[in-house]
Amino acid sequence: MSNNPVISRNPYFNGQTATPNTYPYGTQVNGQGVPQGDASQAYAPYNAAAQQQGMPQYGYQSDGPFASAQTTTMTYDDAMVKTFALLALAVLSGVGTATLLPLSSMMPVAIGTTIAAFIIGMIGATQRLVKPIFAVLYSVLEGICLGALTGALDALYPGIAVQAVLGTVLVVGVAAALHFSGAVRTTTKGFRIMMTVMIAGIIYGLVNLVVIWTGASQRMWGFSSMRVGGIPLGVIIGLVLIVAASYMLISDLEQVKFAVANGAPKAFAWTCAFAIVMTVLWIYIEVLRILAIVASDR
Secondary structure, eight states: OOOOHHHHTSHHHHTOOOOTTOOOOOOOOTTTTSOOOOHHHHTSOHHHHHHHTTOOOOSOOTTSTTTTSOOOBOOHHHHHHHHHHHHHHHHHHHHHHHHHSOHHHHHHHHHHHHHHHHHHHHHHHTSSSOOHHHHHHHHHHHHHHHHHHHHHHHHHSTTHHHHHHHHHHHHHHHHHHHHHHTSOOOOHHHHHHHHHHHHHHHHHHHHHHHHHHHTSOOSTTGGGGSEETTEEHHHHHHHHHHHHHHHHHHHHHHHHHHHHHTTOBGGGHHHHHHHHHHHHHHHHHHHHHHHHHHHHTO
16 A cells, blocks of 8 residues: 555654554655555555554554643544545635636736645645644645636636536546545555656656746647647646546545554544645646647647
8 A cells, every 4th residue: 555745754654753543644655664565455454454564553652752642533534524624625715716816817826826835735744743724724825826727727718617627526536436446456566656657747847837938839838739649748648647646546545544544643634634635636737737738729
């Protein structure tokens, strides 16, 4: 079983801390420092799997640094309620921005909130437990960013906003169904492959932005407008990244089950929700990008 980097870099997931009712956390990754077995071990009794993989047990420890703190354990519903609350904040922020912000201000706002959300996301990813304020701030900032970006694109290509939302719901729904049915279970090897794809996608995106901003390419979407077999390169890359993000989402959902089974503290639900929201919004960005490239190619 693999896990989201937001979770994997967290001491609760990498064994660097001995706190009551906890276990280690992405991006949205047990591929970093936690020995993992194959997928069949992921859903064995969790404590047994952890023992087989050399992972620490996370029951109550009276000598832990938080021995006098939180003894109430997290439930699956705790994580899901917080996830939906954060997503609702992102959606409301996005809709408000897209409908109320002047078109001329949308791109500057999108750029500014992207930077702010990135900083908040990095801070949250390094916390032992993601504080609610960071999760809320990230969701609101990312919602404003995506709302501004969506509003600008919808002005160019009417209807793209609704299509992006529906496309995201479809992708997330399929990923969730694959997880709950047990049809797909993540592995360390699979996660590493998807992480490589994600990093390659980020590098490509940055290079492409430089090409567009410097005017090195006359195409609207830079390299993404180039055709490979008659299909825009950006569409191909976007589809690959959606697959990677969906795999990450399945991993995030696995981590929620793992946390519950190992008695993570109730406050850890914010960390799980934070990771899931980051992944869902990533999926939305890729869906929106694909739709914009296709619309501009008509």
